[in-house]
Amino acid sequence: MESIDKIKGIYEKKAAESDKTEVSNAVIRRLPRYHRYLGELIKEGRLRISSAELSKIMGVTASQIRQDFNCFGGFGQQGYGYNVKYLHAKIGELLGMAEGYRAVIVGLGNLGKALATTHMFERRGVEVVALFDVKPELVGTDYNGFHVYHTDKLFDFCRENNIHIGVLTVPKESAEKVAMTLSEAGVKGLWNFANMELTVKDSNVIVQNVHLGDSLMTLCFGVKSGKEKGIFDDQI
Amino acid sequence: MESIDKIKGIYEKKAAESDKTEVSNAVIRRLPRYHRYLGELIKEGRLRISSAELSKIMGVTASQIRQDFNCFGGFGQQGYGYNVKYLHAKIGELLGMAEGYRAVIVGLGNLGKALATTHMFERRGVEVVALFDVKPELVGTDYNGFHVYHTDKLFDFCRENNIHIGVLTVPKESAEKVAMTLSEAGVKGLWNFANMELTVKDSNVIVQNVHLGDSLMTLCFGVKSGKEKGIFDDQI
DNA sequence: TAGATTGTTAATCGATTAACAATC
């Protein structure tokens, strides 16, 4: 009896794993880039494109493009290629652009301001709901149409407003504390610009660290080693 | 005669390739992270560390650490481990921190200001020499101790001041033109924050694109797919 | 139908991990 349950358990686990559609990180990290290029093609009025042509534009192999898209089921049609708009929409969906995610930006220094000013979030279906800072001259004001709250209010605000994403543009020293607050308030993703790696215990929170300094160093390495025309893309 | 020259050519090419010390991109991209962690260890007063302990701290395998460092020759000592300060210094050297690179920031919006304000550059041995913008209210002023020139002066300035790195925080529309100017003025590396991929023809220039939007999208994907505690690191 | 191009399997390549001999 016991051993049958065990075997059943193993099978169920296997099934669950397999329909988890385990897509490799390598593929995931390429999705935003596909999305950008397809957006450009739409602007240019292109209706369809083959993996061969897209591969030339993007500087990757056609094989890789077809493999990548096939991780998520067929987006194309034999003999025709891919419908640009459809593919663009599908990848956008995969990336969660249609989920209506809501974000707060914590830390309104120059970087926080820069992020609050671009259209980066709205263009990707993420709504910035509020800004947070501790500086008395900022708290209570509006910036670019967003209200600035004191960071004391962060926990309650996120609880009450169903916030999915917290953007950390605070100084290194307060990053860990803010991350903790956000995670306890139920936020699901942290976009971390503080120059340190967060150790969030809550296993429901995922952290995306942005290390601009690392990017600069990689560029310096390239300059030093005099790489022939190299184009690096930052990602993850 | 011709065929002998041909063969000779092939051999010379092979030799040149082999002493190019071809280090994989995967390794290069990990170097800044090693450097950061070693910096932390120095702050903590650690004098030596084994690959085993470092692997625990950084969440990678000890094998990988030893392989990575060995791409550049032995930095450690059997039975002892690695001298933290020495290793930190060596990796810094590899990354070009001691090269005395000089940079200009072009585009003094919020992002340009953010970069001009952090100590990111000086901490990595890169000197910011000047800022550039086209806005009349900025041109001729100083920002955070750096002089702001009109972008018209970019070409001459870079020529005359031996600038290695150009930071592009200009709007998308002007990015391509600024990149061209910088590359013609002899700049060796472009750090591109404009939300587009540059096509620089000059094969002596390397471009590092920073796509913050891609990073945000990757985070959204993670949130959507409800990845169990995942920590992504942005890089290249 | 013939031509084009995907979806998908097989082959290759490269990167990571494991193992262990060298050596401090």
Place this chain on the structure above:
DNA sequence: TAGATTGTTAATCGATTAACAATC
């Protein structure tokens, strides 16, 4: 010397590329 830990080779794993049958 014995113990520790690297440097390095071999084994494994995963990702990319090539090839081609399926099919629009």
